[in-house]
Amino acid sequence: MKAWQLQGFGMDNLKSITTEIPTPAKNEILVKVGAVSLNFRDKAIIDQIYLPEIMQFPFTPVSDLAGEVLAIGSEVARFNIGDRVTSHLYGSWIKGKKHTSQTALSGLGGPVNGGLAEYVLLDEQAAVITPSTLTDEEAATLPIAALTAFFALTEHGGLEKGQTVLVQGTGGVSIFALQLAKALGAKVIVTSSSDEKLAKAKALGADEVINYIKTPEWDKEALRLTGGAGVDHILEVVGGENFERSVEAAAIGGQIHVIGFLNGTHSNAAMLTILFKGVRINGILVGNRNAFEQMNLLIQEHNIKPVIDTVYDFENAKEAYKHIERGAFGKLVIKVS
Template sequence: MKAWQLTGFGLDHLVLNDIPKPEPGPDEVLVRVSAVSLNYRDKLLCDGKYNPHLELPITQVADAVGEVVALGTGVTRFRPGDRVVTNYCTRWIDGQPTSKETLYSLGNTLPGALAEFLALTEDALAAAPAYLTDEEAAALPCAALTAWYALVEKGQLHAGQTVLIQGTGGVSLFGLQIAAALGATVIVTSSSDEKLARVKALGATHTINYSRTPNWENEALALTGKQGVDHILEVVGGKNLAQSIEALKPGGQISIIGILDGFDSTIALFSLIKKQAVLRGISVGPRRALEDMLRKFDELKLRPFIDSVYAFNDARAAYDRLEKGAFGKIVIRVRD
């Protein structure tokens, strides 16, 4: 079968190879992959920053949708013909994290889904919503679950609260979508007026251009009558985290998701203490939360924002688009 494999670090080492078609082992299913979507994590893996000890070559990409075509012994959750999506943390089924969940993720320690077929334990899969296209279903597993787990599962978001979303990447747009659908007031920050106009049309209540307003936390406070926001999806990291704390309502929550501005941060501990703020690191979520989210998406008929769709043979162009920045999810169609 054909598979896009990373043979060394750097996009030049992402190559289309012929490799043996996998066979499902005990408790595994064989999935014929229909489509995959890219995440910022895929760029970090390709660049050697996510796992510098990656064992190469390895098939790339974690988020996928496909059709079950064969079963290993002992499989009870799926039948041939079922349409399924992958769960990013393949061994995190439910319960509290143990810090080892992300060690068992596709395209990292396990062969990924940017291939014609994928063999995976049935516990790492969830039923895909019937109302979504393959491209839309492939866009959900990592980014949507991260936003859902941060805001709904851990944050207990409810109508009437205020959510501040940073940027317009995959997690951020899902955060906007989820928060608006659940009745929250949403503030979005970006350096692009064009993107801010688009998120306003998609349900954002307020927008802040942080290139013109570098002290964006003051604007966020002004927009909330100096009360501050209830939830922040922190995707920037670095010095931006200190600004997020200043923008927060007392007792508010910051979900730390991204590291765009660096892996380290210096914050004012007194501000954190005075506000009794909650800072929580978020690394996707368990399969049970994914299934909860998919049911809610089905109920609300939410559809992800797709930036662009590429053919399987054009996977490198999709990675180029990821490098340049996208508005919504980048999808690669594996089969027609």
């Protein structure tokens, strides 16, 4: 089979190889990969940003995949041959809000072999049944981007119908947050530097939009749009100084779900504002498998279709990685088979 293998940090160490199709152990399933999708995490691993101390080379990168079960181990109970499945990033995290200190060690696509190959082995705990309404290309977008948004809004946030959600940018997590929040009855504000992307967000159901280039003090605009009350849920994907504005835009008792760090990992947010508003800050590390299965039911019920920016061929995987740097509207997908 053909596969991509990361043999060290840096894009030059992402190599195309040919190797044998693996055989599943007793608790594993062999999946013929239909498609994978890329996340900021995948690029951060290559760039030696994301937990470099736990990476052991070589390994197959990319956490998010969807495909068909071709073979199962002798003790596999959750799947049958022919099932369509989607990977779950942390196979050791089945339920509950809290993960353990060992959770990251079970992460697909680093340090555990991921999906950028024609065939992959998955522990049976590290997969869920694919929603019947989605293609492999669509389902491959779910494991990180969709589940992160859903887990933040539901299990951590306890989102209630009629509450306000602000999503930053129009990348994978943000677009899923828009779609899922609307399905759950929320009002959604989207920020972006592009009027074109904001128009697309409006077409997907956004109630209000803010161009943060034209309106640098977007926090004040968010307060105005909420009648001064502030935002109940903010999905913080930018980090750095942007977090300070998220604090200012939050409602009393509002929640900031910290997901990304595109513009930095440190902030000088006003502690007194956090204190007096009673803002709750949640660090979101994707989510558990039970939440994934609940989300898939919502996706089927509301016929939510993932937004895909571009689909790349397997041979052009490096071009997909480069696309991460310039951003995307929705998700980047690599078709494998």
